[in-house]
Amino acid sequence: MFEDFYQKLHDLAVVPVVVLDKVEDAVPMARALVAGGMPSAEVTFRTACAAECIKAMHDEVPEINVGAGTVLTVEQVDEAVAAGAGFIVSPGFDADVVKRCIELNVPALPGTVTPSEVTAARKLGLTVTKFFPAAQYGGLNTIKALCAPFVGHRFMPTGGVSTANVEEYLSSPCIVACGGTWMVKPALFADGDFSKVTEACRGAMEVVAKIRA
16 A cells, blocks of 8 residues: 555655745745655654645645645544645554545555554555654664564664655665754745755755765
């Protein structure tokens, strides 16, 4: 299930986790990410304009793979998909949210940090899940411990991933990709100039190229 998406995720290697307070920032952000070689965005449902931002990115920058993050309810799944979200990310595991994604044939990446949560996700056919908050739950050491019994399962760690440890994460076969915020922090584009976002993305993708050459 969702194997094509998992391959795309692996190829992307890093998925920017974007929090946008203004719709007008959506398209410039998408273009900056694409220019930096990171054509993906997980737009979080932490702000009221998330769905509008997803729609703007989807409609105006078709080369970007835009999804919705911090999705907590079935209603948010429907709202995100209607706006054009190509995948759904949740901080935790909610069976109803995952089942709705499966019904809509939209890839789901629920958060799983315990053996029970991984088991529940795999029962629904998922072989890739989010690991959040990664730093607080033991990071790569915990992920490796979970991958031992759940052979073939892979994770997308998010939370505490940075330039300091992204290379270590991506070097592990347990990791399909990393979610990160360091290249899209609001301070980088507060003045309306998104060039620093592009620069940060390029730096991250240089690391990816070195690891996955």
